[in-house]
Amino acid sequence: MLRGFMFIFVASLLLMFLDCCSGSFIGICYGRNADDLPTPDKAAQLVQLHQIKYVRIYDSNIQVLKAFANTGVELMIGVSNLDLLPFSQFQSNADTWLKNNILPYYPATNITYITVGAEVTESPNNVSSLVVPAMNNVLTALKKAGLHKKIKVSSTHSLGVLSRSFPPSAGAFSSSHAHFLKPLLEFLAENQSPFMIDIYPYYAYRDSSSKVSLDYALFESSSEVIDPNTGLLYTNMFDAQIDAVYFALTALNFKTIKVMVTETGWPSKGSPKETAATPDNAQTYNTNLIRHIINGTGTPAKPDEELDVYIFSLFNENRKPGLESERNWGVFYPDQTSVYNLDFTGKSGGDDMTMEGNNVTRSNGTTTTWCIASTKASQIDLQNAIDWACGSSGNVDCTAIQPSQPCFEPDNLVSHASYAFNSYYQQNGASDIACSFGGTGVIVDKDPTYDNCIYMRTGNNITVASNTTVISSTSSPSPTPSSSKKEVSSSISSFLTIAFLLFLWNFEQAY
Ligand SMILES: *[C@@H]1O[C@H](CO)[C@@H](O)[C@H](O)[C@H]1NC(C)=O
Ligand SMILES: *[C@@H]1O[C@H](CO)[C@@H](O)[C@H](O)[C@H]1NC(C)=O
Ligand SMILES: *[C@@H]1O[C@H](CO)[C@@H](O)[C@H](O)[C@H]1NC(C)=O
Ligand SMILES: *[C@@H]1O[C@H](CO)[C@@H](O)[C@H](O)[C@H]1NC(C)=O
Ligand SMILES: *[C@@H]1O[C@H](CO)[C@@H](O)[C@H](O)[C@H]1NC(C)=O
Ligand SMILES: *[C@@H]1O[C@H](CO)[C@@H](O)[C@H](O)[C@H]1NC(C)=O
Ligand SMILES: *[C@@H]1O[C@H](CO)[C@@H](O)[C@H](O)[C@H]1NC(C)=O
Secondary structure, eight states: OHHHHHHHHHHHHHHHHHHTTOSOOEEEEOOOOOSSOOOHHHHHHHHHHTTOOEEEOSSOOHHHHHHTTTSSOEEEEEEOGGGHHHHHHOHHHHHHHIIIIIGGGTTTSEEEEEEEEESGGGSSSOOHHHHHHHHHHHHHHHHHTTOTTTSEEEEEEEGGGEEEOSSGGGOEEOGGGHHHHHHHHHHHHHHTOOEEEEOOHHHHHHHTTTTSOHHHHTTOOSSOEEOTTTOOEESSHHHHHHHHHHHHHHHTTOOSOOEEEEEEOOOSOOOTTOTTOOHHHHHHHHHHHHHHHHHTOBOSSSBTOOOOEEESOSBOOTTOOSSGGGGOOOSBOTTSOBSSOOOTTSSSGGGTTTOHHHHHHHSSSOOOOEEEEOTTSOHHHHHHHHHHHHSTTTOOOOGGGSTTSTTOOSOSHHHHHHHHHHHHHHHTTTOGGGGOGGGTEEEESSOOOBTTBOOOOOTTTSOOOTTSSOOOSSSOOOSSOOOOHHHHHHHHHHHHHHHHHHHHHHHHHHO
């Protein structure tokens, strides 16, 4: 009896162990340096609709924390550079902040990281020496609240912390920052916190386009760059920059610290000189990045190493100073429409050209597919999606599902959502992404029209531009997408579990 219980207990422990911690993730940065953004509630809905599970914010704004309560989204929050002085000076400042600004919203809002200072080496005031003392005080405050195992403390950096980044194996931290980097790295190693870096191949390309090819920056290169010291081959600049960080850490003998990318992205618009800042390039960069990360390949120096990445940014931010590109990093406009389509799950995008749904749609501009709601979706998800589609974001005409209108009956959420989803889908190019609705939309090839409830079809009226959503005709996505790492690891985990159960069973027999 006891052994039987132990058996189940150990088996479930093993399952939990294998299920956790698998795979790298993609998150998004939610900067709010703008005067025209939707409310945090709307932003949180948008994030969920696109199945984004990780969000980075730059402060601890209460409205934002509340908006992400009970959403399943994990939040990285921040202590700004301006607050480094008070946070480093007195423990009580960190304690009070945690008590008043964080604890009331935790754990309903799932905060998992606190960044203490952001890119301090780029800050006009020399605040870098305040970072580690402030991090220590935040950590102490978390320890007092018993949360230091659940919430990790770190600080973000620009690539400017390196004095050399090429070739990657020569990556080294700049000696002018050694005074604060050494204690910082000791802190990270001791607390198993990641080293956070903001990586921008866009700037490297913009500022030395004669040396760097656009394809290499966009993950589209067909040739490789070799690191002469290691023989490692690089097909994109992102990997090369990440590896430069790994080598810099290794050079100082910090081999256990993980790297996390707290910002990367590509602007969709820029000043006349910034010719590479286009929606096409932004879509290409972010799409390839997402596929690369979700695929779990790691980098040449650290194959298969988990690498979590936050895309910059959720919205265009009109108040950011500087060149035109600064205000155009968003994947979404402030009215919540897409600047370009992006599939954050990295699943459908890659197969655009081979998925039957898509080439049927685009064969001659006449759609033969419709988008409806999944009967498996939860009522809450459906209601959120209807609100989104029929609201100012989706901009769908939902008159037909109002009482006494032709699509009101049957009066249930699946039916109403189906009508709204389809209208949105048809009006937005009938691409796979336009039928995602946080996983609650399904593409079908049978017209759902019934009685007087007419489901829209694209018809010849709306011209489907043939090159708006096809993401990268130059890259060669594998025609048979390799099964994702998650699937592989879950089948390995099932296999191991069964093997283990058999082992235990034999063990029991032996007694
Ligand atoms: C918060 O995120 C952590 C890390 O993924 C997870 O283990 C935990 O279950 C989440 N907590 C809640 C309340 O969802
Ligand atoms: C910043 O301050 C630290 C110590 O306060 C000093 O060691 C470092 O050289 C300063 N850096 C710059 C760029 O002024
Ligand atoms: C995905 O992983 C496979 C196997 O590890 C690799 O051959 C392929 O190039 C990867 N694709 C991308 C887009 O990284
Ligand atoms: C869709 O694409 C596949 C692969 O390119 C092709 O074999 C198939 O004939 C296409 N179907 C249509 C209807 O164009
Ligand atoms: C478009 O394709 C559909 C279905 O294959 C066909 O019925 C229709 O005649 C085609 N229209 C044109 C203009 O080629
Ligand atoms: C085509 O569009 C026009 C105006 O945009 C509209 O009046 C008409 O009803 C549409 N026709 C069809 C078949 O949807
Ligand atoms: C399609 O792509 C071509 C070449 O990139 C471009 O000139 C054209 O304007 C694009 N068409 C649309 C509708 O975006």
